[in-house]
Amino acid sequence: xxxxxxxDVDHLYWQEHYFKDLYAPSTVFRNTKGLLKGDIELxxxxxxxxxxxxxxxLPELITFxxxxxxxxxxxxxxxxxxxxxxxxxxxxQWIDKLLDKKHQVGVHGxxxxxxxxxxxxxxxxxELSGLKSFGIRTHYLRMAKNxxxxxxxxxYIFDSSIEQIKKPFKLNAMWIIPISIMExxxxxxxxxxxxxxxxxxxxxxRLKLSEKENIPYFVVNFHDLYFSNNFPVIKxxxxxxxxxxxxxxxxxxxxxxxxxxLNQSSF
Numbered sequence: 001x002x003x004x005x006x007x008d009v010d011h012l013y014w015q016e017h018y019f020k021d022l023y024a025p026s027t028v029f030r031n032t033k034g035l036l037k038g039d040i041e042l043x044x045x046x047x048x049x050x051x052x053x054x055x056x057x058l059p060e061l062i063t064f065x066x067x068x069x070x071x072x073x074x075x076x077x078x079x080x081x082x083x084x085x086x087x088x089x090x091x092x093q094w095i096d097k098l099l100d101k102k103h104q105v106g107v108h109g110x111x112x113x114x115x116x117x118x119x120x121x122x123x124x125x126x127e128l129s130g131l132k133s134f135g136i137r138t139h140y141l142r143m144a145k146n147x148x149x150x151x152x153x154x155x156y157i158f159d160s161s162i163e164q165i166k167k168p169f170k171l172n173a174m175w176i177i178p179i180s181i182m183e184x185x186x187x188x189x190x191x192x193x194x195x196x197x198x199x200x201x202x203x204x205x206r207l208k209l210s211e212k213e214n215i216p217y218f219v220v221n222f223h224d225l226y227f228s229n230n231f232p233v234i235k236x237x238x239x240x241x242x243x244x245x246x247x248x249x250x251x252x253x254x255x256x257x258x259x260x261x262l263n264q265s266s267f
Contacts, residue, residue, distance in 0.1 A: 001211060002253045003245050004177070004219045005072040006160065008108050008137060009094070011055035011225055012086040023083045024051050030191065039192040048230050057227040058094050062101055064227070068242060070252050074098055074224070075108035075137045078121035078128075084110065084139055092128045104254045105129055107136040109151075109161075113144035122154050133157045135255050137221075141179075148176060158259050160219060165206070167215050168262055175262050177255060181206045182221040183234055190234065199237040203244075216265075217258055218250075 017023040028049060035045045058074075065072055076091040077084045095105050107125045111117030125134065135158035136151055143161055151159050152174040163179040170176070186202050187193045210218050220241070226234040245252075253261075 001215060001218050002251045002258070004217050004253055004255055004258060005070065005242075006137070006179075006219060006221050006255070007061065007072060007074045007224045008139070008221060009056060009058070009074055009076050009091070009224055010084050010108070010139070012090055012094075013054055013056075014052045016086045016090075017083070020085050021083050023085070026083075027051070034192040037192075039189075039194065044230070044232070055225055056094075057224045058098070060227050061224055062097070062103075064239075065103070066101070068246070070242070071101075071103050071254055073104045073106060073135075073255050075106045076125070077108045077110060077139065078124040079110040079117065081110045082140055084108070088124055088128070095129050099129070104134075104256050105131070106134045106255070107156075109136045109138040112138050112142045112147045112161075113150070115150055115153075118150050118154055122156070133256075135159060135259075137161050148174070158255050160221075160255065163221075165209050165213050165215060167213070168217065168258075170262075175259050177217060177219060177258060179221045180210055180215065180218045183223065183226060183237070191231065194233050196233050196236060196240075199233065200240065203237075203241060216261075217253070 031040065031045055031048050034040045035042065076095060077086065078088045098105055107121055109121060111121055134156070136156045137159065138161040141161045141163060148159060148171050152171050156174055158175045158177055160177050160179055162176060163182055163185065165180060166178045168175050168177045181203065184190045187195070187198055207218065222238055227238060228235060
C-alpha cells in the first residue's frame with residue numbers, strides 16, 4: 001500500500017469572505033458554542049476569531065514537505081460556492097510555486113452536474129497551470145449520478161471525490177481513486193475535538209482496515225487551513241500521521257504517478 005497526500009485549498013484570505021458568504025459568522029458561532037461547552041479555551045477562541053489576513057497554510061506545508069522530502073497534491077477552486085470564495089486567478093501564484101517544488105495540482109471542482117460549468121473550470125485551470133493533464137476533487141465531495149461521466153468526457157485523468165475504503169476503479173480513460181481518510185470526518189466535530197488519542201486510534205483503525213482490504217493507495221485528504229496553531233490538535237495529528245507513515249516505511253506517491261501505475265496494472 002502506498003500513500004497519497006492531498007489538500008483541498010478552500011480559502012486563501014479572510015477578506016475574500018467579507019460581505020460575500022457566511023464563513024466569518026459561522027466561524028464565530030461554531031467557536032463561541034465550543035467555548036461555552038468547554039471544548040476550547042479562551043486563548044484559542046480569540047486566536048480563531050482574528051478574522052483578517054491569511055487563511056491558507058501553503059507556505060507552512062511547502063516547508064514541512066521539504067523537510068520530510070515528500071511530494072503532495074493540492075486542489076484549487078476555479079469557481080465559487082459554499083464558502084469557497086477566492087477569485088480563481090489568485091491561485092496562480094501558488095499553483096506555480098507548488099509545481100516549482102515538484103508537487104502536483106488539480107481542480108477543486110465546484111460544478112458537478114452542469115457540463116458547461118465543468119468545461120469552464122477545466123479550461124481555467126488548464127490555462128492557469130499550463131498542464132495538459134490533471135485530476136479533480138469536488139468541493140464538499142458533491143456528486144451526481146452523471147458526475148464521473150461528465151468528468152471523464154472532459155478528459156480529467158482521475159477523480160478523488162469519494163470517501164471510502166475501496167480500490168480504485170476506472171470509467172473509460174479516467175480513474176476514480178477514493179479518499180481513505182479525511183480530518184473533518186475522522187472524528188465528530190473535528191474543529192472542536194481536542195481528544196488527540198481518539199484521533200490517533202481512529203487513524204490506526206482506518207489504516208488496519210485499508211491493509212485488510214488490500215487497497216493499493218491510502219489517500220489522505222487534509223485541508224491546508226488546519227496546518228495552523230489555530231487548530232493545534234488537528235495540526236499535531238497530521239504531523240503524527242506523517243511520522244507514523246514514514247516509520248512504517250510506506251512509500252509516498254502522487255495521484256499522477258498512481259494513474260501511470262494503474263494503467264500498467266491489471267486493475
